[in-house]
Amino acid sequence: MITFLPLGGANDIGASCYYLNVEGTGLVLDCGTHPRKFGIDSLPRFELLKDQQVDVALISHAHQDHIDSLPYLVQHHPYIRIVTTPQTRAVAEVTLHNSVNILQEQLKDEMTIRAYSHDEIDLLIQSIEWQEYLKRFTVNGYRHASTEPVSASFHDAGHIMGSAGILVEHHGRSIFYTGDINLDVQSLLAGAILPNQKIDVVILECTHGSTDSSQLPSRKIEKFRFANAANGILSRGGSILIPVFALGKMQEILAMIWKLMEQGSIPNVDIFSGGVGKKLCGIYDKNRYTVSYNDTDVILTDIPQKDLYEVEHIDDLLRHQCIVLAGSGMMVPNTLSFKLAQRWLSNPKAGIFTVGYMDPGTPGFRISQSNKGDLLQLTDAHEPQNVSCDIDRFRFSAHSNRDGILSVIERLRPSTVVLVHGEHDSIDWMGYSIISQFPGIKVHAAEIGKQITLFE
Numbered sequence: 001m002i003t004f005l006p007l008g009g010a011n012d013i014g015a016s017c018y019y020l021n022v023e024g025t026g027l028v029l030d031c032g033t034h035p036r037k038f039g040i041d042s043l044p045r046f047e048l049l050k051d052q053q054v055d056v057a058l059i060s061h062a063h064q065d066h067i068d069s070l071p072y073l074v075q076h077h078p079y080i081r082i083v084t085t086p087q088t089r090a091v092a093e094v095t096l097h098n099s100v101n102i103l104q105e106q107l108k109d110e111m112t113i114r115a116y117s118h119d120e121i122d123l124l125i126q127s128i129e130w131q132e133y134l135k136r137f138t139v140n141g142y143r144h145a146s147t148e149p150v151s152a153s154f155h156d157a158g159h160i161m162g163s164a165g166i167l168v169e170h171h172g173r174s175i176f177y178t179g180d181i182n183l184d185v186q187s188l189l190a191g192a193i194l195p196n197q198k199i200d201v202v203i204l205e206c207t208h209g210s211t212d213s214s215q216l217p218s219r220k221i222e223k224f225r226f227a228n229a230a231n232g233i234l235s236r237g238g239s240i241l242i243p244v245f246a247l248g249k250m251q252e253i254l255a256m257i258w259k260l261m262e263q264g265s266i267p268n269v270d271i272f273s274g275g276v277g278k279k280l281c282g283i284y285d286k287n288r289y290t291v292s293y294n295d296t297d298v299i300l301t302d303i304p305q306k307d308l309y310e311v312e313h314i315d316d317l318l319r320h321q322c323i324v325l326a327g328s329g330m331m332v333p334n335t336l337s338f339k340l341a342q343r344w345l346s347n348p349k350a351g352i353f354t355v356g357y358m359d360p361g362t363p364g365f366r367i368s369q370s371n372k373g374d375l376l377q378l379t380d381a382h383e384p385q386n387v388s389c390d391i392d393r394f395r396f397s398a399h400s401n402r403d404g405i406l407s408v409i410e411r412l413r414p415s416t417v418v419l420v421h422g423e424h425d426s427i428d429w430m431g432y433s434i435i436s437q438f439p440g441i442k443v444h445a446a447e448i449g450k451q452i453t454l455f456e
Helices: 070-076 086-106 118-127 219-234 249-262 276-286 314-318 336-344 363-368 402-412 424-437
Strands: 002-008 017-022 025-029 056-058 081-084 128-130 150-156 164-170 173-177 201-205 240-243 270-273 322-326 351-354 390-393 416-420 442-445 452-455
Touching: 017 164, 025 150, 070 118, 081 086, 086 118, 086 128, 086 276, 118 128, 201 402, 219 240, 219 249, 219 351, 219 390, 240 336, 249 270, 249 276, 249 322, 314 336, 322 336, 336 351, 336 363, 351 363, 363 390, 402 424, 416 424, 416 452, 424 442
Parallel strands: 025 056, 056 081, 081 128, 173 201, 201 416, 240 322, 240 351, 270 322, 351 390, 416 442
Antiparallel strands: 002 017, 002 452, 017 025, 150 164, 164 173
């Protein structure tokens, strides 16, 4: 028997974590935290594993919502085997140490859960085993009840550096977990590479399921709009603030900006960046020949950049014709991008460009929905302020649009699909579309704590 049990990230985006039991072998697919929740509420439902066999954790990529609760899983299951791609292992060493600093501040008054330490992360990273893309490896557990081995392999998901779809195979049966997947070419990554075989069960991400694909313009069109908007601000001596996630978004946007400068599409002005994102640029550079990469000639660490964290006064940036890449991507309170945005909003020569998904509960979303001349309240605790700067919203998504997600089903032709990683509307649209377009496919909408039998 093979069963599937969601512990988190079922009908939501956050705390992705799924338990797969294959004839007695217990596999955990991803182990993230929820970015909009704190403390124990941000974790997957690990208590659901209390009476389960837990042998191996397979991690699709190193974004917070897919890896950051791994140290807590290890506390409960210290002998678990952890496997990632080599690139994800390298990225995780940077991002998990960064998470320690954030959690120690967030959880300083929390009694039900403590922040993990840097020493614990060092030990965790040492224990992670890596496997290259397409290499099949055995993941049998101690109580595996079949003579046939359970095998797994990683397949480039095209989402961020090291991201992977995970293929699990046993006794002629196959299960493919897409993780976060992007079939399209980005500035750096060349898009996902799906397994070259028919798959029995697909565990499918649905991030953009409820978004009409026409609302997600092509990257070429968005680059043209971006260049036009940037020229408008830079030509009047203004500065542009771009909030970015340190992993993935910063590297892709930095590469795009540099290419536009080299082509003469935008002026060659100072670029300010720094922090964790700059460290991750080095990992992208070192691994550009080991993944499906779009342009190996671009070396991110060679792009001229000034250290944002060495700027003494924010107003110095506003008086400077420049482009600023600052974390966090959603401009949550107390982050650098939030502090910069407060000053940018009051400057009529400046502009704020959002370049990706914004959670509706964040200041970034409120800014992205504003226009010059509006009265904007960044958070309920802040006084409203006038929007004097330009605000432009661009969609450079690292996820496939809903047509791309459906193409995964068309290409893999599974008999069963389990829908995960999407809001209710996205899950509903994707489920209806699969049933309508692919008669005969059985569709499950995952629910936390509700077990699904995939094979008897």
